[in-house]
Amino acid sequence: MINLEICLGTACHLMGSEEIFSSIEKLPKNLRAKIIVKGMHCLGACDQGPNVRLNGTIYHQMTPLKLAELLAEYGGE
Amino acid sequence: MPRLLTEIDKIRRQVLTEVARLAFNGQILRKIEDLPYKLYEQGIRNYRCCQFKERAVLKERIRLALGEDPVLDREPLVHAAIRSLKKEKIKGPMLKVIDIACDHCPIDAILVTDACRNCVAHSCVNTCPKKAIQIVNGKAMIDKEKCVECGLCAKACSFGAIVHIQRPCERSCQANAISSSEDRHAIIDANKCVACGACTIGCPFGAISYKSEILPVVKKLRAKSEVIALIAPAIAGQFGRGVTLNQVVRGLKELGFAKVKEVALGADEIADLEANEKTATWLTNSCCPAYKKYIEKQFPELESHLSKQLSPMAYLAKKIRLEKPESYLVFIGPCLAKKEEVCEVDAVLTFEELACLFVARDINLATLSEMALDERATKYGVGFACAGGVSKAITNIKPIKVKTASGLEECKTMLLLARAGKIEADFLEGMACLEGCIGGPGTLVEAKFARRVLEKELSEEEKELKKTV
Ligand code: FES
Numbered sequence: 084m085i086n087l088e089i090c091l092g093t094a095c096h097l098m099g100s101e102e103i104f105s106s107i108e109k110l111p112k113n114l115r116a117k118i119i120v121k122g123m124h125c126l127g128a129c130d131q132g133p134n135v136r137l138n139g140t141i142y143h144q145m146t147p148l149k150l151a152e153l154l155a156e157y158g159g160e
Numbered sequence: 161m162p163r164l165l166t167e168i169d170k171i172r173r174q175v176l177t178e179v180a181r182l183a184f185n186g187q188i189l190r191k192i193e194d195l196p197y198k199l200y201e202q203g204i205r206n207y208r209c210c211q212f213k214e215r216a217v218l219k220e221r222i223r224l225a226l227g228e229d230p231v232l233d234r235e236p237l238v239h240a241a242i243r244s245l246k247k248e249k250i251k252g253p254m255l256k257v258i259d260i261a262c263d264h265c266p267i268d269a270i271l272v273t274d275a276c277r278n279c280v281a282h283s284c285v286n287t288c289p290k291k292a293i294q295i296v297n298g299k300a301m302i303d304k305e306k307c308v309e310c311g312l313c314a315k316a317c318s319f320g321a322i323v324h325i326q327r328p329c330e331r332s333c334q335a336n337a338i339s340s341s342e343d344r345h346a347i348i349d350a351n352k353c354v355a356c357g358a359c360t361i362g363c364p365f366g367a368i369s370y371k372s373e374i375l376p377v378v379k380k381l382r383a384k385s386e387v388i389a390l391i392a393p394a395i396a397g398q399f400g401r402g403v404t405l406n407q408v409v410r411g412l413k414e415l416g417f418a419k420v421k422e423v424a425l426g427a428d429e430i431a432d433l434e435a436n437e438k439t440a441t442w443l444t445n446s447c448c449p450a451y452k453k454y455i456e457k458q459f460p461e462l463e464s465h466l467s468k469q470l471s472p473m474a475y476l477a478k479k480i481r482l483e484k485p486e487s488y489l490v491f492i493g494p495c496l497a498k499k500e501e502v503c504e505v506d507a508v509l510t511f512e513e514l515a516c517l518f519v520a521r522d523i524n525l526a527t528l529s530e531m532a533l534d535e536r537a538t539k540y541g542v543g544f545a546c547a548g549g550v551s552k553a554i555t556n557i558k559p560i561k562v563k564t565a566s567g568l569e570e571c572k573t574m575l576l577l578a579r580a581g582k583i584e585a586d587f588l589e590g591m592a593c594l595e596g597c598i599g600g601p602g603t604l605v606e607a608k609f610a611r612r613v614l615e616k617e618l619s620e621e622e623k624e625l626k627k628t629v
Binding site: 094100101102105 | 164165169170173177399400401402403411512515516518519522523524525526527604605606609
C-alpha cells in the first residue's frame with residue numbers, strides 16, 4: 084500500500100494542492116486501489132508547496148504530473 | 161480556474177504574497193527594491209534568456225502587485241511604492257500588458273503545413289475570396305500581399321493542412337480589444353476592453369496581468385479601520401476541500417476584517433426586483449460587469465434591455481454604506497471586471513489576492529475553528545455563482561421563459577439572435593465567464609470542483625431547512 088498525504092494548508096492550496104488531489108481520481112484503477120489518501124493541515128514546508136508525503140518522505144513543489152510519476156514508481160515496488 | 165494552474169499563476173501568486181508580507185510588516189519602502197533579487201533566488205527563473213531579463217519581468221510584476229502600471233524604465237520600485245502607498249484607490253484600467261514579458265509572437269496567421277498533398281480538388285485555391293493561393297512546386301502557397309487572413313482556406317482544406325494561427329491573447333479576447341503594435345507587442349484597446357480577464361489566462365507568457373489592490377486593503381487593515389468584507393457567492397470551495405466557509409470567515413476576522421457579509425444577500429433582493437421589472441420585450445441581467453460592458457460597447461442598441469438594477473455587490477455596498485458611512489468596503493470575488501465597476505465598494509480583491517494575504521500573515525485556514533455568518537442568504541442568492549443561477553432565482557419567483565449563455569462567445573451568439581428577434585424568451589442571462597462566476601479568472605479552484613461544492617452545500621442547506629420545518 085502507498086500512504087499518500089496531501090497538504091491542504093492555505094499556502095499549499097495557493098500553489099495548487101487541490102489539483103494534486105483531484106489528479107488522484109484520474110489515476111489508472113489498479114494504481115489508485117493501492118493508494119490511501121489523506122488530507123493534512125500542514126506538512127511544515129509551507130514555502131515550498133504544494134507538498135505531499137509518500138510513505139513518510141516529503142516531496143515539495145508537486146505537480147499532478149510529477150506525482151503520477153512518483154506514484155507509478157512507488158506502486159511498482 | 162478556467163484551466164489547470166500554470167507556472168504563470170504560481171509566479172503571480174508568489175509575487176503578490178511577498179508584496180503583501182512586506183506591506184503587513186511595514187517594510188515595503190525598505191525592502192521592495194530587493195524583491196526581484198529575492199524572488200529570483202527563490203527559483204523564479206529559467207524561462208527567459210538571462211537573469212537580467214528575468215528580474216526585469218519580475219520588477220514589472222511587482223509594480224502590478226503594488227497597483228502601479230508596468231512602465232519598463234529605470235524607475236526604482238521604491239518610487240512606485242511611495243506613489244502607491246499614498247493612493248486611496250487603485251484606478252483602472254486594471255488589465256495591463258507587461259511589454260518586456262510579451263513574446264511579440266510572430267503572426268504568420270495563415271500557414272500551409274507539410275501536410276499539403278497537392279490534391280486535385282484544390283479547395284483552398286477555390287475558396288480563397290482574394291485569389292491569394294497558388295500552387296507552387298506541388299504545394300499551396302499563400303501570397304501574403306493579397307491574404308486578408310480570413311481563414312476560409314484553413315476550413316476548406318480536407319487534410320487540415322492549412323492552419324489559422326492567432327496570437328493567444330487576441331484569440332482569448334472575445335471583445336476584439338487586443339491588437340499588436342508595429343513591433344508586434346500586444347496592445348489593449350481600453351475602448352473595447354470589457355475587463356473580463358480572459359487574456360490574463362490566454363497569454364502563455366504571462367504578459368497580461370492585473371493591477372492588484374492588496375496594498376490599499378492592507379493599509380486599512382493595519383490602521384484598524386472598520387474594514388468590511390463582502391464575499392461573492394462563488395466563494396464556496398475556493399479554499400480547497402477540507403476548508404469550510406466558516407473557516408474562511410474566521411480567517412477574515414484574523415486578518416483584521418471587522419465584519420463579513422455575503423453578497424448573495426444582495427442577490428436575493430436583486431432577483432426579486434428583476435423578476436418584477438417591467439420591459440416591453442425581454443430583459444437581461446446587469447450583475448455581470450463584463451457582460452454589461454460588452455453590451456454597452458458592442459450592442460449599444462440593446463442597452464435598453466439591460467436591467468436597471470444595481471449588481472448585488474453594488475446594492476449591498478450601498479446598503480452597508482448607509483448604515484456605516486465610515487466603513488471601508490472590500491468586495492472579494494472571482495472577478496477582474498468588478499475591479500472596474502463604479503460603486504460604493506472601496507476595493508476589490510480576487511480570491512487569489514485574498515489567499516495571498518492569508519499566506520502572507522501565516523494564516524492557515526485548514527487549522528482554524530469555525531465562525532458562522534450572522535445572516536445567510538438563500539440558495540437562490542448563492543446560486544448566482546453558477547451559470548444559470550440568476551435564471552433559477554428569477555423563475556423561482558415568476559414563471560417566465562429564460563435563455564442562458566456563459567462565456568462571451570456564447571453571449572455574443574445569444575445577443576445576435578436576440579437582436580434579430582430570433583429568441584423567444586423573457587429573460588436572457590449572460591455571464592462573461594464560462595460556467596459563470598465560478599469560472600472567473602480570480603478563482604483558486606477549477607470550476608467543476610467549485611460547482612460540486614456549491615451544489616452539495618445547497619442541497620445540505622435544503623435538508624437542514626426541512627428538518628427545522
Ligand atoms: S501549508 Fe502545506 S506545508 Fe504548510
